[in-house]
Amino acid sequence: MASHDCDAGHKETHGGDSEREFHAAPEDLEERRVLFAAIDSFHQYRATSHYNVTHRRRQNLYALPSSQWQILAAPPFSLLGTLSQVDDAIDQNANLADAIVSFATTTIGLPASPAKDHPLNWRNTAKPSDHAKAHSTLRQFYRDWSAEGFALEVKPLLDLILNDLHNHLHLPQSSSPSPPPSLLLPGAGLSRLLLALTLAGYHCTGNEISYHALLASNYILNHTRVAHAHTVFPFCTTFTNLASRSSQLRSYTVPDVHPATAFQEAHERGDAVGEMGMAAGDFVTSFGPRDADSAGAYDGVVSAYFIDTAPNLIRYIETIRHCLRPGGVWVNVGPLLWHFDGRGHQRSGEDGAEEDGAGAAELEKEMDRKRRKAQHMAREDAGIGEPGSFELSNEEVLLLVESYGFEILCHEILPADFVGEGSGGSYIQDRQSMMQSRYQNAHWVARKRSESARKDHQ
Secondary structure (H helix, E strand, O other), X not given: XXXXXXXXXXXXXXXXXXXXXXOOOOOOHHHHHHHXXXXXXXXXXXXXXXXXXXXXXXXXXXXXXXHHHHHHHOOOOOHHHHHHHHHHHHHHHHHHHHHHHHHXXXXXXOOOOXXXXXXXOOOOOOOHHHHHHXXXXXXXXXXXHOHHHHHHHHHHHHHHHHHHHHHHOOOOOOOOOOOOXXXXXXXXXXXXXXXXXXXXXXEEEEEEOXXXXXXXXHHHHHOOOOOOOEEEOOOOOOOXXXXXXXXXXXXXXXXXXXXXHHHHHXXXXXXXXOOXXXXXXXXXXXXXXXXXXXXXXXXXXXEEOOHHHOOOHHHXXXXXXXXXXXXXXXXXXXOOOOOOOOXXXXXXXXXXXXXXXXXXXXXXXXXXXXXXHHHHXXXXXXXXXXXXXXXXXXXXXXXXXXXXXXXXXXXXXXXXXXXXXXXXXXXXXXXXOOOOXXXXXXXXXXXXXXXXXXXXXO
């Protein structure tokens, strides 16, 4: 495998917006359950955060001897006052969560306050894992949609990707009748890279499996009226490794860019902008070899912080090879924090019973749901839900990509802080925290060989 420095050399679209509306609740009961749990977790963010973050800390404080908690409640510590400030910050975050819920229920046609026996009752469906995803998604607004988070964590990646595309996948001249290259972005998250690449002139399709991310990105892209519409406190629920209380209670406004206005201003300047679309679902089942419409449909694939979400990386590689035209380019940047590291050996669709104190009836209901899920998977491609997983080193990833018909054009491991003050190697990182985590991201570009070139290479 040749080694080159990466600095060398070079479903659905909606012209100018990204709307992928949810017009009705899914027919599939399992998909409906996941969607409802995502909506409910945003709905419960306010109550669960107040209880778990501040209420419990007040209880723990009052459990101290009276003479001690009174010292901590008085200046200069003022811990009770701090908890009140954290409550106010939680309420600001919850206002954004409530806006997402309002948009989702209105668009899908769900009752705002359904009766318990209503077939579209989405209330009280969220589990602890859903609540954790809601918290993480609200924090991610800082990374993707605040001016500071974007500048520190996203723009370094965007500039790297745009440089790769400029070198290996050229945009046509403004006078050319040729359409711009089409890009597929799996794991699009909150869609900031998707928006930026579309504004740069590429036709872009995002793909995302998480309903938390889909609901949040749909809201921010299509339903905010102005820039800086919401205020978020991304670090307010963190009480460890704090240099100061002021660092814990920092706030940011989102979105720093109003998407519709950005498109309008680009058109007024005469800039060539692409079309943007979003496809919800498992990347493998949505774009894999079973989907004839995706065959050779894209000029490029951009995977940013994505490939390590694969339990079976071969399925991702096969899907990307299927989607790319011969000569198409795959740009990758991200860590290898394999998300399925160490998961148990399970049969398809059976992910183990949850030990959450549920009674026998609830446990049986959960097992019945999993049996139905397993039967559904047996009939269809299970995508990332199929059994089996493995983890590779960066060297092995490159060898595997090359063995599946790609030519590695360049590759490198980036230093953690590879662009000045920015850090493409951090992810929702509090820069003022006493604990700092950085990734040394793998960065490479690969080109899909033609069938004849692939056979010659073999």
